[in-house]
Amino acid sequence: MGLARDIDLALHLPLRYEDETRVTRLGDARHGDTVQVEGVVTDSQITLRPRRQLVVTLDDGTDTVHLRFFSFYPAHQKTLAVGQRVRARGELRGGFLGREMVHPSFRAVDEHTPLATSLTPVYPTSASLPQAYLRKAVASGLARAWLDEILPAEVLPAGLPPLQQALQFLHHPPPATSVLTLEDRTHPAWQRLKFEELLAQQLSQLQAQRERARLRAPPLPLERGGLHERLLAALPFQLTGAQRRVVEEIAHDLQRPQPMHRLLQGDVGSGKTVVAALAAAIAIGAGWQCALMAPTEILAEQHFRKLVGWLEPLGIVTAWLTGSQKGKARRESMAQVADGQAQLVVGTHAVIQDQVEFARLGLAIIDEQHRFGVAQRLALRSKMKPSAGEEPHLLMMSATPIPRTLAMTYYADLDVSTIDELPPGRTPIVTKVFADTRREAVIERIRHEVAQGRQVYWVCPLIEESEKLDLQNATATHQQLGEALPGHMVGLLHGRMPAAEKAAVMSLFAGGQMAVLVATTVIEVGVDVPNASLMVIEHAERFGLSQLHQLRGRVGRGAVASVCVLLYTTPLSDTGKARLKAMAETHDGFEIARRDLEIRGPGEFLGARQSGAPLLRFANLEEDIGLVRHARRAAALMLEHHVGAAQAHVQRWLGGKAEYLKA
Structure with a gap:
C-alpha cells in the first residue's frame, strides 16, 4: 500500500469510524440501527440450509439476537461457544427466526472488559x-x-x-x-x-520554479528582418490580437538566459500551430534547432504538413521522425538531426529515443502535453549536448484549458499563455443531443450534407466489440453508412491500421474525395478539414468532457454552419447526463474544463504529471480554494x-x- x-x-x-464506546441494550435497540451489544451465547450451531452457516444466539437479559456467519473458522466457533460472554457490533435486521446481525464484528469479553474511549477508525x-x-x-x-x-x-x-x-x-x-x-x-x-x-505541494512547485531560474539556456535573440518576421510576412492570414500577444510573451522568454517553461493553452481551433511555427522561427533564426513532439503520428503529420508549407519556402530544412519509420529513411533523418542540417524536427516520442542526437537543440515544443509522461518530458529536456551545461527552452501546448484552481496548484511552476479568441471566419457549432433510437434521422441528415458536397465525421469509441461493452463496432457502422450512401466514398480509420493505410485514408478525406470518415478517437486532435460540417459522436456518454470538446472542434473550421450530434445509449448515469448537458450548454473551453474538473477531479488534466506526485489526498481544489x-x-x-x-x-x-x- x-x-x-x-x-x-x-x-x-x-x-469512517465505528462507535464502540457504548453498549446498547437489545431491548432498547431498533431495526436498522448499527449497535454494539454484549451478552452470553445460549446456542451455537452449524446449519447446512440454504447453505453452510454458523448461527449463534446471544442473550443480554433484555432480549436475544441471532449472529449469522457464512464464512467462519474453528477459532470463531471457539470464541462463540455456548456460555461465552461476547461483545458484537453490526446492523440489526429482522430475520426469519427473529432479529439478527449478519457477519457482525465480535470479540470475547468478561464483565470487567473496558469499553473503547474513542471512536474506532476504519482504514x-x-x-x-x-x-x-x-x-x-x-x-x-x-x-x-x-x-x-x-x-x-x-x-x-x-x-x-x-x-x-x-x-x-x-x-x-x-x-x-x-x-x-x-x-x-x-x-x-x-x-x-x-x-x-x-503547503508541501506549493513549496515543491515554487522550489522547482526557483531551481529552474538558476539553470542556463541559450538566449535566442530576435533580429530585425529575421526569420520570424519573414514568416509573418509570408503567412496567408493576419494573426489575431491574442496570437500576437502570446508570440510576444514567448519571444520575451526566449531572449533570457534561463530556460523558458511555458504552457500555451488555447481552445480548439484557436491557432496554436502558427504560434509554435513563429517560436520555432525565432530559435532557428538564432542558429539553433527546434524539436516539435506530438502524441500521435496523425497529429505529428498534420503539424509537419503545416510547418513545411510555411517554413520550407523560407529555406528551412525539416526532418520527420516517428516510430513507424524504418531502415534507410530513419537513418537519414537521424543523420540530418545529428549534424544540424535539419533545423526543425517534427515527430512522435521517437524524437526523444536514446539514439537520436541533436547538434544544437535550443527549443522543444510538446503538443497536447498532458498525453506525455513526466519521464518523456525529462528525456526531451536532456537532449542538449552534456558539455553545454544548458537545457533547451520548453513550450508545451494544450487545447484542454487548465481550470484556474489547477493552474494555482499543479501548474504553479509554469508560466501560462492563453489564446482566448478564435480566428475570424470560424462559424459557431450547434450541438444536438439525441438518444441512439434517432439513428435513422441522423443518417438522413448525413445524406443531406453529403448531397451538398460537404463532409462528415462519425466517431465510435472502440474498434472491435468486447463482450462487456455492447458497443456498435466501428466496422459495422462503416458498413451501415456505406450501404446507406451509395455513390459516396465512406472511409474507416482506427488505431490498429498500418501507418501507410491511415495516411492514405486521411489524405482522401482531406482532399475531399471521401464524403464520410468513420473513425475511433485517433482524429481527436489536430485534424483540419474546413469542408467538414457535421460530426456525429456515438456513445457520447462514454467520452470525457474535454475529449468531446476536442472532437467537436474538428468541425466549424470553414465558413459553413456546422453541427455536432451527440448520440447516447440509455440508461444514462448522472455523470453522463452532466457531461452531455455541459456540451449542449457551452462552447467555452474554460467553462468545459471547469465542469470537467467538477465531474472527474484533477487526475484527467494532469495526465502523467501525477506519476510519482500523488494527487491531493486530503484537500479538494474546488472546496478549499x-x-x-x-x-x-x-x-x-x-x-x-x-x-x-x-x-x-x-x-x-x-x-x-x-x-x-x-x-
Missing part, C-alpha cells in the same frame, strides 16, 4: 490486510513518527491545532465528536492536514525567511516524490 515510513502510516487516515485497506492488523500498524507508526511542529506560527491559518494533536484526534476522535464534521472534512483537525498538504491561496502566500514567505523549515516540510510530505513535480 506504499506505507513505508512511520509518517506514511501516521498520514493514512480513516475512511482504507487491501483485500488481504485485516483492519485489526492495520489499526495496530497505524497506531505504532503514529507513536513513533516525528511530528514536531515544523511550520512557523506566522504562516499557519488561525484556529488550527498543532499537527500532532490533529493527527491523534483524526485517528481516535472522542465519542462526543460530530461525525458530520469528520466526514465532510470541515473539522479544524482536517483543515490543518489539508493546509499542510497544500481559500486554503490554496493561503498556502501560496505561506510558501513564498517560507522560502524567503524559513528555508530549513520549508525543506523539512517538503521531505515530510513528499519524500523523494518532489522530483516529478519539476517536469
